[in-house]
Amino acid sequence: MAIRQKCDKKRTSLLNATLHLVNNNGFHDTPMSKIAKMAEVSPATIYIYFENKQDLINQLYLEVKAAFSKHAFLNFNENLPVKKGFKNIWYQIADFKLTYIEEANFLSQCDNTPMVDEASRLEGLKHLQPLLSLWERGQKEGSIKNVSPYILYAFTIYPLAFLTQTKHKKECKFNKIKLDNAFQIAWDSIKVYNKKE
Incomplete structure (x- = not known):
């Protein structure tokens, strides 16, 4: 055979x-x-x-997550100052969500539903390691608040899904000024005040 x-x-x-x-x-x-x-x-x-539908979803999730992280950390230099490094990553993530709409929507669904199994979700988290390491460095240097990376993500990266959705639905005109404002608010939410940037 x-x-x-x-x-x-x-x-x-x-x-x-x-x-x-x-x-x-x-x-x-x-x-x-x-x-x-x-x-x-x-x-x-x-x-x-x-193997089955779950395996198909898990593999799709990991492939999309890998594409997302490749885009997010394109030309990232881990030796940059924390704010500048975070700014580079943040804008790359925003660009991914604005450019690869279907992939970004799928990842948002995966964040909000249990359709991906726990092993695949944990594997997917590894793709964010450069960002997590940057935040950890910022916390050690005293420039980023000493809170859970989940909280940092919730206040800086997660709102991008909402903002980009409003653009795709034509509810809000999204331009460079609004993007810059969004970044500044994201950074202000996690930075330690009175610390020189």
């Missing part, structure tokens, strides 16, 4: 179809049959690449 070779093109089509359907229908209203139909493969083909 010949072993069927996996085709990367089909796997990519399945991931793209899942991304689109989950964003538009939600996790529970995205059956494997719809994914297969949109990817133009037979439903049985999915199981050549993925």
Whole structure:
């Protein structure tokens, strides 16, 4: 019996179809049959690449998270002063969310629902290590408040999802001035006051 070779093109089509359907229908209203139909493969083909729907979602999450972190830390220099390093990362994350809308929406859904399993979520956190290390350095130097990285993320990165959504929905015109204002508020929320930047 010949072993069927996996085709990367089909796997990519399945991931793209899942991304689109989950964003538009939600996790529970995205059956494997719809994914297969949109990817133009037979439903049985999915199981050549993925064990089940959970495995498909987990792998999609990790691939999107890797693309996100690659974009976020593009040309990042860990020797930069804390504020400047954070500013570079923050603007790169904003650019990802404004440019890669479907991927950003999917990651937001993953943050707000239990559709990704815990092991994959923890693996995904590793992609944020340069940011976490930068914050840790800032805390040691006394320039960033000594609070949990979850709180730092909640006040600096998480609001970008809301802001970029308002732009995509055309509820708010998003320009450089508003982006700069958003960054300054994000930085002000975590910096230690009376500390020279």
